[in-house]
Amino acid sequence: MDSSTRIEQALSAALARAETPSAPSKLASAMSYAVFPRGARVRPRLCLAAAAACGDDQPALTDAAAASIELLHCASLVHDDLPCFDDAALRRGKPSVHVAYGERIAVLAGDALIVLAFEQLAYVPCSPERLPHVMRIVGQSVGMPGGIAAGQAWECEPFCNLVEYHEQKTGALFSAATMLGAAAAGHDPEPWRAVGAQLGLAYQVADDLRDAAADEDELGKPVGKDVTLGRPSAVRDLGIDGAMRRLESLVKGAIAAIPPCPGAGDLRTLILSEAKRLVPKRLAQVAA
Amino acid sequence: MDSSTRIEQALSAALARAETPSAPSKLASAMSYAVFPRGARVRPRLCLAAAAACGDDQPALTDAAAASIELLHCASLVHDDLPCFDDAALRRGKPSVHVAYGERIAVLAGDALIVLAFEQLAYVPCSPERLPHVMRIVGQSVGMPGGIAAGQAWECEPFCNLVEYHEQKTGALFSAATMLGAAAAGHDPEPWRAVGAQLGLAYQVADDLRDAAADEDELGKPVGKDVTLGRPSAVRDLGIDGAMRRLESLVKGAIAAIPPCPGAGDLRTLILSEAKRLVPKRLAQVAA
Numbered sequence: 001m002d003s004s005t006r007i008e009q010a011l012s013a014a015l016a017r018a019e020t021p022s023a024p025s026k027l028a029s030a031m032s033y034a035v036f037p038r039g040a041r042v043r044p045r046l047c048l049a050a051a052a053a054c055g056d057d058q059p060a061l062t063d064a065a066a067a068s069i070e071l072l073h074c075a076s077l078v079h080d081d082l083p084c085f086d087d088a089a090l091r092r093g094k095p096s097v098h099v100a101y102g103e104r105i106a107v108l109a110g111d112a113l114i115v116l117a118f119e120q121l122a123y124v125p126c127s128p129e130r131l132p133h134v135m136r137i138v139g140q141s142v143g144m145p146g147g148i149a150a151g152q153a154w155e156c157e158p159f160c161n162l163v164e165y166h167e168q169k170t171g172a173l174f175s176a177a178t179m180l181g182a183a184a185a186g187h188d189p190e191p192w193r194a195v196g197a198q199l200g201l202a203y204q205v206a207d208d209l210r211d212a213a214a215d216e217d218e219l220g221k222p223v224g225k226d227v228t229l230g231r232p233s234a235v236r237d238l239g240i241d242g243a244m245r246r247l248e249s250l251v252k253g254a255i256a257a258i259p260p261c262p263g264a265g266d267l268r269t270l271i272l273s274e275a276k277r278l279v280p281k282r283l284a285q286v287a288a
Numbered sequence: 289m290d291s292s293t294r295i296e297q298a299l300s301a302a303l304a305r306a307e308t309p310s311a312p313s314k315l316a317s318a319m320s321y322a323v324f325p326r327g328a329r330v331r332p333r334l335c336l337a338a339a340a341a342c343g344d345d346q347p348a349l350t351d352a353a354a355a356s357i358e359l360l361h362c363a364s365l366v367h368d369d370l371p372c373f374d375d376a377a378l379r380r381g382k383p384s385v386h387v388a389y390g391e392r393i394a395v396l397a398g399d400a401l402i403v404l405a406f407e408q409l410a411y412v413p414c415s416p417e418r419l420p421h422v423m424r425i426v427g428q429s430v431g432m433p434g435g436i437a438a439g440q441a442w443e444c445e446p447f448c449n450l451v452e453y454h455e456q457k458t459g460a461l462f463s464a465a466t467m468l469g470a471a472a473a474g475h476d477p478e479p480w481r482a483v484g485a486q487l488g489l490a491y492q493v494a495d496d497l498r499d500a501a502a503d504e505d506e507l508g509k510p511v512g513k514d515v516t517l518g519r520p521s522a523v524r525d526l527g528i529d530g531a532m533r534r535l536e537s538l539v540k541g542a543i544a545a546i547p548p549c550p551g552a553g554d555l556r557t558l559i560l561s562e563a564k565r566l567v568p569k570r571l572a573q574v575a576a
Binding site: 017018019020022023024025026027028031075079082084085102103104105107108110111112114115116118119120121122123128129131132133135136138139140142143144145146147149150152153154155156157164 | 305306307308310311312313314315316319363367370372373390391392393395396398399400402403404406407408409410411416417419420421423424426427428430431432433434435437438440441442443444445452
């Protein structure tokens with residue numbers, strides 16, 4: 001089974017837990033709406049790729065771990081889009097959850113997706129000693145003091161450390177993706193942290209570039225939001241050329257950080273193809 | 289060590305994970321603010337009592353499970369108080385989290401407390417086969433389709449099933465409390481569901497009574513909110529006398545549901561003393 005199929009099936013299986021006939025239908029529907037149709041699924045694909053590089057001997061746990069970080073990613077987008085944060089009306093080219101379902105259901109959908117991300121791990125048939133390792137990585141990537149919630153909270157502090165902000169808001173889930181792949185396959189996750197961390201920083205730089213240089217059709221949401229909101233941005237700090245150079249260096253760093261393993265070659269290929277996809281079309285054409 | 293000390297220590301240990309010097313300080317502070325100073329800690333005390341009745345042979349897991357449901361309870365209060373839900377300015381006699389820290393930090397504090405509730409379970413030294421059972425009970429009590437988030441979501445549906453609404457919004461965490469105590473002690477949690485479920489319904493009736501009949505000083509928050517917001521309420525449906533009779537019958541039902549176990553007597557005593565504490569002083573005086 002290919003990675004995409006595994007990921008969509010794992011996400012569908014997780015969401016099916018929430019969608020019983022007796023469940024309140026708006027919340028159930030909003031949870032699905034936040035997760036489907038598929039986004040790029042960058043993080044879970046990275047998780048599966050790292051697991052494959054490590055032998056992937058318990059694929060059910062790999063799939064659940066991959067679903068967990070995608071559910072948490074989707075939850076963070078729902079809450080980030082809320083009126084009190086970005087007040088974003090569009091996400092992936094369609095109305096954001098609070099626009100489609102109301103603010104209360106959006107808060108609850110985020111909450112319920114966070115719960116589901118952990119809960120569904122408890123149903124996986126796997127070696128019981130692997131579960132706590134996986135849970136710790138998931139928790140660290142999304143909570144406090146170093147996960148997504150922490151990263152988002154830096155936007156509420158008078159002084160924001162740009163490195164910590166990016167590492168936590170974006171890098172944490174990328175580090176988790178590669179570490180979870182390794183941990184699900186019974187390998188030491190720690191050497192895999194740097195691979196995901198570099199890719200997370202690359203992704204954030206690419207996101208800043210897309211916000212500055214893509215058009216709205218390509219992005220599926222309004223552009224120029226970082227500048228409007230006065231948010232930290234690599235483009236603001238380095239300019240477009242500087243940000244492009246930084247992106248390239250981060251991708252090289254991620255590839256260099258891959259620990260020795262049988263699947264290193266495939267992983268390198270995946271990372272390079274991801275990196276190409278991330279550059280805004282306009283800049284890619286200029287660079288070509 | 290007495291139950292209160294165990295619970296406060298377990299909560300402090302969990303919160304300490306979030307409060308490193310490098311963490312964004314407002315969010316760290318808001319998380320503590322939401323959990324301390326102590327509320328009644330009804331649910332974790334019930335968890336410890338059920339565990340004690342079952343032998344409590346792995347108290348570290350019991351304490352972490354108890355902390356987990358209290359963290360989730362606190363998280364749900366933070367989000368319930370948000371402007372888009374109850375818009376409550378006071379909680380436990382002090383400004384609610386969004387009033388004290390702003391709405392963004394309140395959303396994140398709820399999120400991070402949910403994450404912490406699960407994450408801290410992964411650090412407990414315990415029999416690894418017990419962890420998935422504990423996680424499933426925690427997840428079911430707080431997520432979809434039958435947990436707190438589901439209960440809260442019924443407020444957004446055009447038709448609200450009053451029984452499901454109360455069972456999920458309040459009963460779910462009470463069922464989880466007794467089931468977690470049993471599961472942490474290696475016992476089958478299922479027979480313990482009814483004990484917590486009856487107590488959860490009793491607590492909700494008592495809450496409706498307090499909203500209708502207590503004064504603001506006793507409650508630590510504004511009274512009469514249910515009527516103002518047109519929310520489902522046992523007092524609205526049964527009157528004050530009817531609600532008092534229902535409360536008594538539910539407490540008796542909970543006691544009758546206690547499975548045979550060595551600690552049944554102590555548990556009965558705890559439940560009766562809780563029940564007395566829940567009745568608004570004015571009604572208790574009338575009843576005496």
